[in-house]
Amino acid sequence: MGTSVEIRGDGLRGTLWRPLNGFSRRYLLALAVTFIVGAWGLGCWGYQIVRGIGVAGIRRPTMWGFYLVNFVFWIGISHAGTLISAILRLTDAGWRKPVTRAAEAITVFALMIGAMFPIIHLGRPWIFFWLFPYPNSRLLWPNFRSPLLWDVTAISTYLSGSVIYLYLPLIPDLAELSQYSSGWRRRLYRLLSLGWTGGDRQWHALERAMKLMAGTILAVAVSVHTVVAWDFAMAVAPMWHSTIYGPYFVAGAIFSGIAALVVAMSVIRRMLHLEEYLLPVHFENLGKLLLLMSLLWVYFTVAENLTTWYGNSPAEMSVFGERIRGRYAPYFWFMVFCNFVLPFVLLSVRRLRSVTTVTISGVTVLVGMWVERFMIVLPSLSRPHLPAATGFYTPTWVEISITASTFAAMVMFYLIFCKLFPIIAVWEYKHVSHG
Amino acid sequence: MFLTAEFADAQSVAQAIASLRAQGFDGDQMDVFSTEPVEITGGLLDRPTHMSLTAVASAASFCLLAFLFVRYAQYDYPVVTGGMPIFSWWANGVIFYEFTMFGSITATFVMFLVESGLLTRRAPAPVLVAGRILLRISCEARRAAVATECLRQAGATGVAELRG
Numbered sequence: 192m193g194t195s196v197e198i199r200g201d202g203l204r205g206t207l208w209r210p211l212n213g214f215s216r217r218y219l220l221a222l223a224v225t226f227i228v229g230a231w232g233l234g235c236w237g238y239q240i241v242r243g244i245g246v247a248g249i250r251r252p253t254m255w256g257f258y259l260v261n262f263v264f265w266i267g268i269s270h271a272g273t274l275i276s277a278i279l280r281l282t283d284a285g286w287r288k289p290v291t292r293a294a295e296a297i298t299v300f301a302l303m304i305g306a307m308f309p310i311i312h313l314g315r316p317w318i319f320f321w322l323f324p325y326p327n328s329r330l331l332w333p334n335f336r337s338p339l340l341w342d343v344t345a346i347s348t349y350l351s352g353s354v355i356y357l358y359l360p361l362i363p364d365l366a367e368l369s370q371y372s373s374g375w376r377r378r379l380y381r382l383l384s385l386g387w388t389g390g391d392r393q394w395h396a397l398e399r400a401m402k403l404m405a406g407t408i409l410a411v412a413v414s415v416h417t418v419v420a421w422d423f424a425m426a427v428a429p430m431w432h433s434t435i436y437g438p439y440f441v442a443g444a445i446f447s448g449i450a451a452l453v454v455a456m457s458v459i460r461r462m463l464h465l466e467e468y469l470l471p472v473h474f475e476n477l478g479k480l481l482l483l484m485s486l487l488w489v490y491f492t493v494a495e496n497l498t499t500w501y502g503n504s505p506a507e508m509s510v511f512g513e514r515i516r517g518r519y520a521p522y523f524w525f526m527v528f529c530n531f532v533l534p535f536v537l538l539s540v541r542r543l544r545s546v547t548t549v550t551i552s553g554v555t556v557l558v559g560m561w562v563e564r565f566m567i568v569l570p571s572l573s574r575p576h577l578p579a580a581t582g583f584y585t586p587t588w589v590e591i592s593i594t595a596s597t598f599a600a601m602v603m604f605y606l607i608f609c610k611l612f613p614i615i616a617v618w619e620y621k622h623v624s625h626g
Numbered sequence: 627m628f629l630t631a632e633f634a635d636a637q638s639v640a641q642a643i644a645s646l647r648a649q650g651f652d653g654d655q656m657d658v659f660s661t662e663p664v665e666i667t668g669g670l671l672d673r674p675t676h677m678s679l680t681a682v683a684s685a686a687s688f689c690l691l692a693f694l695f696v697r698y699a700q701y702d703y704p705v706v707t708g709g710m711p712i713f714s715w716w717a718n719g720v721i722f723y724e725f726t727m728f729g730s731i732t733a734t735f736v737m738f739l740v741e742s743g744l745l746t747r748r749a750p751a752p753v754l755v756a757g758r759i760l761l762r763i764s765c766e767a768r769r770a771a772v773a774t775e776c777l778r779q780a781g782a783t784g785v786a787e788l789r790g
Contacts, residue, residue: 204756324699332699336717344724352731359738367661367754385744388751390762391658391666395673396742398663403681403734411727418720618662 203620207613208368210463211376217462218606225603232596235589236311244314246589253572253584257594258312263564264447265305265597266346266419267440268557271448271455272298273353274412275480277405286476288619289468293459294452295357296614300604301451302350304597309342311593338422345411345418352408359400362387363618379611416444428571429506430499439491446484446530447560453477453553455605457546459614468615471546478549481556482538489531509574518583519570522562529559627767628789629774630752631782633759636664642761642780643670649772651763659752659760677737681730688729692722750788762788 239246249256272294279287310319322343324333333340366387369380387393420440423431453474460469499507514523534552537543569584633639639658643666646656653671658664700713739745752760761782763773777785
């Protein structure tokens with residue numbers, strides 16, 4: 192089985208294609224660990240299917256727990272790629288070129304993982320296909336008015352668009368790689384490159400398609416997280432029924448997306464030795480974006496909480512109190528520290544801004560945004576309108592295992608992707624260096 | 627028959643194309659091959675496109691189809707709505723919007739495949755060399771000498787006949 196990629200091109204191709212060759216011990220270890228954790232999570236899901244949804248910690252009144260937190264978190268992370276890449280492409284930001292593919296890959300994998308959670312959350316996941324409208328013997332149609340159906344259509348559209356958006360600029364690289372590789376890789380690259388020859392008609396069509404896709408995908412990305420926000424806002428639950436939720440969720444999604452991109456780039460840079468291409472200036476620019484989004488996030492958070500406090504509605508104040516000084520307060524203030532205090536200090540002082548501090552901020556923002564999703568889902572359910580129905584959610588080992596396994600799955604997908612496809616588009620990089 | 631010529635930069639290619647067009651060759655007879663996109667000055671080798679128009683038309687069609695389907699489905703199996711309308715624009719707007727976008731995405735991808743010629747039967751293509759630009763001309767055998775002369779004058783480093 193041939194796996195080699197014999198590089199005969201210039202230095203750029205040599206460097207960018209080098210990670211495709213061979214498997215280092217560290218790579219195999221990382222792959223094995225993520226595979227084992229991922230498999231453990233799948234096993235736990237199997238256990239939940241056999242024993243029933245009762246093995247999860249979701250009890251009345253907190254009928255949404257870790258699974259919905261993870262759903263919102265991963266859909267948010269998916270905004271790393273397609274949205275950021277589309278914005279940078281439409282504004283023709285030259286520095287985007289080494290960043291875009293790493294970002295677009297995050298989108299596809301995060302969406303695949305995120306879309307699994309509503310299914311994992313189902314009591315009978317094997318009949319999830321009932322959500323799709325198909326002629327059936329029950330003479331039923333799905334309820335299109337339900338936000339759950341909105342999710343299905345929005346995520347399906349976003350996933351299909353993101354896959355195409357990732358695939359299109361890969362085609363020229365795949366065509367080139369097919370010339371230099373052998374064995375199964377050659378066959379794979381040739382099949383996926385669709386017979387690309389590098390003709391000007393093909394380049395024109397690719398550029399037009401990418402521009403159109405960038406515009407369309409931007410609109411879809413915004414709608415996807417707005418729809419996820421409406422899953423909450425359409426319910427008349429305290430602190431959920433808010434008009435600000437759509438933009439609040441979109442801002443949070445872009446925020447966590449940039450953080451995920453920063454962390455992924457930092458790891459890729461170090462593991463694949465791409466220091467020459469993923470420059471400090473890329474981290475500097477993404478750091479500034481992260482800072483901007485941090486400020487926007489804190490603005491939305493203050494606006495949301497201040498309105499609630501001023502309104503002084505008993506049901507809402509009950510949730511507000513639980514979050515600010517009650518049982519969920521440690522999480523709330525930890526979230527504020529991770530999403531605002533630390534990134535603000537590290538990123539606003541120019542002297543402190545470096546690859547390391549931007550990466551640290553990225554990691555803390557990821558943690559903070561997961562906690563933020565937790566803070567959105569749980570306190571409102573713990574303190575419903577009916578005071579007698581209050582409760583407190585504690586996750587079980589099954590939920591924690593499944594959550595951990597999705598993070599492992601994300602890393603595993605990324606490791607496999609980096610080994611199969613160049614993480615920086617050679618032709619885009621060359622194009623900008625000429626331009 | 628097909629001729630190929632190798633160039634070191636985009637300016638020489640543009641010069642060759644201008645010279646060939648002056649000799650009566652059509653833009654459809656010429657193709658530029660490269661490992662990265664080459665900017666040819668405006669008007670010399672424009673490729674007409676219907677991608678945007680098709681994307682908009684497809685988006686509108688998908689929106690209409692979604693509307694018809696959802697409306698049919700909701701009247702075919704009317705859910706109890708407590709006095710609210712069976713079909714409502716507000717409640718279904720998201721579905722229509724997503725289908726509209728899906729229509730645009732699908733059409734863009736299909737038009738990319740069509741306009742790039744990846745779906746059609748291809749003429750022989752030269753083997754690409756990183757950093758080099760190749761110009762392919764489709765011409766009758768009797769005009770090969772004229773084309774070769776134009777290419778050489780523009781600075782082509784190698785002119786050869788391309789066989790399938």
